[in-house]
Amino acid sequence: MATNGATNGDVPPPPHSIYDTILVLDFGSQYTHLITRRLRELNVYSELLPCTQKLSELSWKPTGIILSGGPYSVYAADAPHVDPAVFELDVPILGICYGLQEIAWHHGKNVAAGDKREYGRAALKLEKHAATSAHVSQLFADLPQDMEVWMSHGDKLSKLPDNFVTIATTSNSSFAGIAHTEKEYFGIQFHPEVTHTPMGTRVIKNFAVNVCKARQDWTMTSFVDQEIARIRSLVGPKGQVIGAVSGGVDSTVAAKLMKEAIGDRFHAVLVDNGVLRKGEAAQVHATLTKGLGIQLHVIDAADRFLDLLKGVADPEKKRKIIGNTFIDCFEERALAIAKEAENTLNAGPIEFFLQGTLYPDVIESISFKGPSQTIKTHHNVGGLPERMSLKLIEPLRELFKDEVRVLGTSLGIPEDLVWRHPFPGPGIAIRIIGEVTREKVRIAQEADEIFIAEIRAAGLYRQISQAFAAVMEGRAVGVVGDQRLHGYIIALRAVQTTDFMTARAFRFDMEWLERVVERIGNEVEGVARVVYEVTSKPPATIEFE
Numbered sequence: 001m002a003t004n005g006a007t008n009g010d011v012p013p014p015p016h017s018i019y020d021t022i023l024v025l026d027f028g029s030q031y032t033h034l035i036t037r038r039l040r041e042l043n044v045y046s047e048l049l050p051c052t053q054k055l056s057e058l059s060w061k062p063t064g065i066i067l068s069g070g071p072y073s074v075y076a077a078d079a080p081h082v083d084p085a086v087f088e089l090d091v092p093i094l095g096i097c098y099g100l101q102e103i104a105w106h107h108g109k110n111v112a113a114g115d116k117r118e119y120g121r122a123a124l125k126l127e128k129h130a131a132t133s134a135h136v137s138q139l140f141a142d143l144p145q146d147m148e149v150w151m152s153h154g155d156k157l158s159k160l161p162d163n164f165v166t167i168a169t170t171s172n173s174s175f176a177g178i179a180h181t182e183k184e185y186f187g188i189q190f191h192p193e194v195t196h197t198p199m200g201t202r203v204i205k206n207f208a209v210n211v212c213k214a215r216q217d218w219t220m221t222s223f224v225d226q227e228i229a230r231i232r233s234l235v236g237p238k239g240q241v242i243g244a245v246s247g248g249v250d251s252t253v254a255a256k257l258m259k260e261a262i263g264d265r266f267h268a269v270l271v272d273n274g275v276l277r278k279g280e281a282a283q284v285h286a287t288l289t290k291g292l293g294i295q296l297h298v299i300d301a302a303d304r305f306l307d308l309l310k311g312v313a314d315p316e317k318k319r320k321i322i323g324n325t326f327i328d329c330f331e332e333r334a335l336a337i338a339k340e341a342e343n344t345l346n347a348g349p350i351e352f353f354l355q356g357t358l359y360p361d362v363i364e365s366i367s368f369k370g371p372s373q374t375i376k377t378h379h380n381v382g383g384l385p386e387r388m389s390l391k392l393i394e395p396l397r398e399l400f401k402d403e404v405r406v407l408g409t410s411l412g413i414p415e416d417l418v419w420r421h422p423f424p425g426p427g428i429a430i431r432i433i434g435e436v437t438r439e440k441v442r443i444a445q446e447a448d449e450i451f452i453a454e455i456r457a458a459g460l461y462r463q464i465s466q467a468f469a470a471v472m473e474g475r476a477v478g479v480v481g482d483q484r485l486h487g488y489i490i491a492l493r494a495v496q497t498t499d500f501m502t503a504r505a506f507r508f509d510m511e512w513l514e515r516v517v518e519r520i521g522n523e524v525e526g527v528a529r530v531v532y533e534v535t536s537k538p539p540a541t542i543e544f545e
């Protein structure tokens with residue numbers, strides 16, 4: 001849902017009330033979100049909830065249920081289990097890996113540790129079965145007799161549960177696919193959601209479309225129309241909305257939707273905290289106002305931030321100062337902007353705060369695993385709505401990053417912005433180890449500009465997930481024009497990652513790197529050394545602080 005419960009008049013219903021929705025129950029597998037992605041790629045709407053979801057607390061009825069994989073063993077004392085009411089709901093169920101084992105556990109507890117772990121590729125063979133019900137053959141309908149699948153398990157079914165038939169096997173798994181002879185329950189030991197199972201999407205489609213009979217009518221265009229209608233009725237004819245917009249893809253796409261919905265009653269604010277990329281505030285301003293028609297207020301607070309950061313070397317303290325000052329600046333200006341608009345636009349007071357929250361953030365916060373350890377305090381603007389007593393609007397709450405990119409493109413947001421590498425809220429301050437000074441900020445900005453320009457010129461920008469230049473602590477000796485230079489050390493970092501949870505350094509051509517280093521040495525005053533940092537995440541993180 002796109003709100004925290006606030007309503008104004010007739011708010012159109014949430015997507016799961018409009019579309020046939022497949023509910024994915026998450027047992028904590030690394031791939032669970034991919035199941036939702038694959039379904040949506042098939043234009044079937046899907047939502048993900050924790051495996052502990054009580055059905056009695058669900059306000060809508062799913063068209064089908066998928067039980068995901070998970071790291072536990074169903075027979076362990078503390079293993080998670082679904083609400084048994086799932087099996088009374090009379091909707092089709094597909095269990096994947098742990099999900100298969102959970103179905104078997106529910107139907108007779110025949111699951112145990114296998115003698116061999118099966119990890120990686122496996123050859124699946126479809127089985128002839130004697131079942132009379134038509135539904136049994138639907139999961140693998142129109143698929144080849146032999147296909148490659150991807151497995152990742154150590155446990156297995158010790159026996160076929162009563163009223164089930166085997167529909168697929170591998171050399172190591174006698175029950176790689178099972179189906180209930182009467183009810184529309186299926187279990188598969190392999191993972192159809194990963195790309196290493198080439199026919200996987202067809203298995204998911206067979207379940208969703210053939211078995212569950214879900215309509216394939218979820219599209220981005222219908223999403224945009226509905227979301228705009230939702231925002232309009234939520235905000236009402238006079239309400240105003242403010243939003244912090246960084247120029248990153250999430251906040252820009254959210255802002256563009258807002259602009260489409262309520263025009264100039266939406267006020268976007270960018271805080272120039274002095275640790276943005278070089279020329280960024282001006283560039284974002286131009287793109288948003290001229291390119292997208294969004295009126296963006298830029299608060300120039302560079303001196304304020306940099307003065308407060310003087311003498312502070314501790315990373316967490318730096319983050320806190322930036323986060324708090326951000327809120328102060330934003331609050332001061334937002335109220336003034338609102339007052340002015342009340343007069344000029346004859347609009348009502350500001351009641352809402354726009355946030356670019358994405359579905360992965362929602363999934364993370366509803367995970368049954370509980371919050372993970374804080375490695376770094378991420379800067380966000382979460383404190384604002386409460387402090388200013390505003391209600392949240394989160395139009396991208398149901399979308400994944402790549403869906404946001406598709407949406408951004410369809411809303412006319414330039415390619416350049418849609419594919420921009422993510423940039424952290426505390427910006428260059430967490431790319432300068434130790435104290436932040438104006439000189440170090442300048443050096444980081446200039447080196448970053450050269451590095452990114454060269455990456456773009458080499459056609460590598462889209463292959464790299466995130467790249468930047470950082471300034472190390474201390475100084476090194478160099479020699480320029482026969483003179484001793486006691487200058488700064490720049491570290492270049494470029495990583496490839498899909499989810500930013502793990503990452504690997506990008507492998508540049510050495511000669512290319514040498515040329516970039518040479519340019520930085522020649523063009524950025526005060527630099528004595530440039531290094532390329534190749535530590536993976538883990539053990540390192542992507543940012544330096």
Ligand SMILES: Nc1ncnc2c1ncn2[C@@H]1O[C@H](COP(=O)(O)OP(=O)(O)OP(=O)(O)O)[C@@H](O)[C@H]1O
Nearest residue numbers: 244245246248249250251269270271356422423425
């Ligand atoms: N300098 C800034 N001025 C205004 N808002 C900001 C600024 N920096 C961050 N924000 C706010 O904090 C939110 C979180 O930042 P984050 O970098 O995670 O997302 P993003 O900038 O929208 O997208 P991306 O992840 O692509 O950079 C942004 O959506 C935006 O609302």
Ligand SMILES: O=c1[nH]c(=O)c2[nH+]cn([C@@H]3O[C@H](COP(=O)(O)O)[C@@H](O)[C@H]3O)c2[nH]1
Nearest residue numbers: 377378379422423424425426500541542543
């Ligand atoms: O908005 C943000 N506020 C923050 O405080 C913050 N810290 C890290 N990041 C971004 O998160 C991703 C993972 O970064 P780390 O490996 O350094 O934790 C990378 O994409 C980082 O750029 C942040 N983004």
Ligand SMILES: NC(=O)CC[C@H](N)C(=O)O
Nearest residue numbers: 069070097098153154155
């Ligand atoms: N990937 C999974 O779902 C694994 C399920 C279970 N933990 C096993 O090892 O068999």
Ligand SMILES: [Mg+2]
Nearest residue numbers: 246248423424
């Ligand atoms: Mg950003």
